[in-house]
Amino acid sequence: MKLVTAIIKPFKLDDVREALTPLGVQGLTVTEIRGFGRQKGQTEIYRGAEYHVSFLPKVKIEIAVSEAIVDEVVETILSAAHTGKIGDGKIFVSPLDRVIRIRTRETGEGAL
Amino acid sequence: MPRFRVASVAALAFAIAPDAALAATPQIDTGDTAWMLVSTALVLLMTIPGLGLFYAGMVRKKNVLATLIQSFAICCIVSLVWMVAGYSLAFGTGTPWIGDFSRVMLHGIADHFHHGVDDAFVLGAGSSNPTVMTIPESVYMMFQMTFAIITPALIAGSFAERMKFSALCVFTVLWSLLVYAPVAHWVWSPIGWVGGFGAVDFAGGTVVHINSGIAGLVTALVIGKRNGYKQDDLSPFNLTYAIIGAALLWVGWFGFNAGSAGGANGRAGMAMLTTQVAAAAGGLAWMIAEWIHSRKPTALGIISGAVAGLVAITPAAGFVLPGAAVLIGLIAGGICFWASVILKHRLGYDDSLDAFGVHGVGGITGALLTGLFAYGPLSATDANPSGTVGSLVQFVRQAEAVGITIVWSVVVTYLLLKAIDLTIGLRVSREAELEGLDMVLHGERIN
Numbered sequence: 001m002k003l004v005t006a007i008i009k010p011f012k013l014d015d016v017r018e019a020l021t022p023l024g025v026q027g028l029t030v031t032e033i034r035g036f037g038r039q040k041g042q043t044e045i046y047r048g049a050e051y052h053v054s055f056l057p058k059v060k061i062e063i064a065v066s067e068a069i070v071d072e073v074v075e076t077i078l079s080a081a082h083t084g085k086i087g088d089g090k091i092f093v094s095p096l097d098r099v100i101r102i103r104t105r106e107t108g109e110g111a112l
Numbered sequence: 113m114p115r116f117r118v119a120s121v122a123a124l125a126f127a128i129a130p131d132a133a134l135a136a137t138p139q140i141d142t143g144d145t146a147w148m149l150v151s152t153a154l155v156l157l158m159t160i161p162g163l164g165l166f167y168a169g170m171v172r173k174k175n176v177l178a179t180l181i182q183s184f185a186i187c188c189i190v191s192l193v194w195m196v197a198g199y200s201l202a203f204g205t206g207t208p209w210i211g212d213f214s215r216v217m218l219h220g221i222a223d224h225f226h227h228g229v230d231d232a233f234v235l236g237a238g239s240s241n242p243t244v245m246t247i248p249e250s251v252y253m254m255f256q257m258t259f260a261i262i263t264p265a266l267i268a269g270s271f272a273e274r275m276k277f278s279a280l281c282v283f284t285v286l287w288s289l290l291v292y293a294p295v296a297h298w299v300w301s302p303i304g305w306v307g308g309f310g311a312v313d314f315a316g317g318t319v320v321h322i323n324s325g326i327a328g329l330v331t332a333l334v335i336g337k338r339n340g341y342k343q344d345d346l347s348p349f350n351l352t353y354a355i356i357g358a359a360l361l362w363v364g365w366f367g368f369n370a371g372s373a374g375g376a377n378g379r380a381g382m383a384m385l386t387t388q389v390a391a392a393a394g395g396l397a398w399m400i401a402e403w404i405h406s407r408k409p410t411a412l413g414i415i416s417g418a419v420a421g422l423v424a425i426t427p428a429a430g431f432v433l434p435g436a437a438v439l440i441g442l443i444a445g446g447i448c449f450w451a452s453v454i455l456k457h458r459l460g461y462d463d464s465l466d467a468f469g470v471h472g473v474g475g476i477t478g479a480l481l482t483g484l485f486a487y488g489p490l491s492a493t494d495a496n497p498s499g500t501v502g503s504l505v506q507f508v509r510q511a512e513a514v515g516i517t518i519v520w521s522v523v524v525t526y527l528l529l530k531a532i533d534l535t536i537g538l539r540v541s542r543e544a545e546l547e548g549l550d551m552v553l554h555g556e557r558i559n
Binding site for chain 2: 047
């Protein structure tokens with residue numbers, strides 16, 4: 001099992017969710033976050049004064065998936081969240097040791 | 113010419129002859145009074161909530177309440193200062209230099225009442241140039257009070273986010289009496305010396321906007337820059353507030369300008385019209401200038417431009433035709449954009465919310481252009497059949513009035529600020545500024 005964590009632009013959230021549903025992704029956790037990457041934030045101008053905003057608003061999606069579909073999930077997010085402009089975000093894939101469904105105590109892929 | 117010079121006593125007697133008895137006791141006009149009551153409420157709308165929200169939206173979250181409270185507190189303070197002495201000093205007959213103490217504590221304001229009906233009162237009674245009014249003195253006094261309130265509230269934009277509240281309260285009392293009241297008397301009293309040499313200010317370009325804008329610049333220089341200026345993120349907390357505030361200012365400005373006609377008449381209608389088109393032109397001028405300069409027309413930009421247009425049309429509103437008003441709005445929008453966005457950063461002073469850049473510069477622009485564009489018939493009276501006519505001579509008179517106001521405002525404001533700084537202190541500590549004025553000064557915060 002893998003945990004796919006994707007940092008994306010907030011307005012791309014619906015596109016990503018719609019693209020993932022047909023793949024059999026069962027659940028998805030979304031968090032509104034702020035941060036920066038290589039872009040190091042952005043500059044805003046108010047009445048001629050430039051202000052550097054270090055932490056930009058982003059959305060973090062966390063998805064626990066089986067090994068079988070992890071590549072497909074990653075590819076789908078890459079396509080759906082892509083704009084080609086700076087600040088599109090990142091995807092992290094990490095190993096997932098245990099998954100337990102609280103209601104039934106099921107474990108492993110059965111709990112996904 | 114002061115804006116309320118409806119007619120001299122002699123001219124009124126002539127106009128409504130042969131009933132000489134009526135001329136001797138001029139009557140209240142209910143239509144005029146109704147409009148002036150509405151105008152007064154509209155001008156108060158400009159300060160609380162208009163200016164309060166306009167300014168509060170532009171500061172950081174930790175200073176929003178402190179900024180809103182400044183407008184509110186100034187309203188409370190000046191209302192009483194005006195009642196106690198300000199009105200008497202500004203509009204008591206007195207001399208060309210200052211009014212008198214005849215209306216201290218509004219003494220005698222009910223003298224016109226007979227059987228519950230208020231007679232019209234005479235501004236400058238007993239002087240060489242009395243002005244007969246068609247509204248009760250209570251209404252006139254209250255209308256003027258709202259102008260006295262908004263003027264020091266405008267200054268607060270320059271020292272936002274760093275002045276002590278106690279210093280603000282003391283400054284407001286003293287500035288209202290020592291700067292606002294004399295300048296109002298010079299320009300608007302029927303015997304004031306600035307109005308006397310022919311300079312005109314329909315609704316406060318000089319008295320309100322130049323006066324407050326210049327005081328704002330002096331304050332910004334004396335109090336110093338905000339901590340983190342040009343380094344930290346000082347961006348506006350909530351521009352939605354600023355937009356609501358600017359919109360309320362625009363609406364309230366109809367009372368400010370059309371109310372300055374002194375009654376419900378054609379001049380009021382024309383002033384309302386010129387106000388509308390100048391505000392629109394100012395908004396578009398700033399928007400276009402910004403679009404070209406920084407490639408995006410911002411919300412803050414278009415509302416700033418509209419306010420600049422409103423400021424600039426203020427001295428001119430009852431003197432110019434709509435075409436000239438559009439021109440005044442366009443010029444003011446462009447010049448105020450330059451002053452607030454380019455000049456300020458080049459010179460390096462921290463006029464936080466551009467009290468000088470918008471009100472000072474816009475007021476000077478409008479006062480000078482009034483001298484060029486004034487259309488005689490709008491201000492003509494029996495006593496002055498040609499009215500105020502735009503010319504180079506009038507332009508120079510306007511420039512003199514601007515210069516006089518600037519000198520008085522700079523000198524007295526500076527002395528007041530220094531005196532406050534040496535006694536109770538002007539500025540909060542660095543720590544307090546970093547924590548935010550809401551919590552440190554007022555013990556409150558928004559979440």
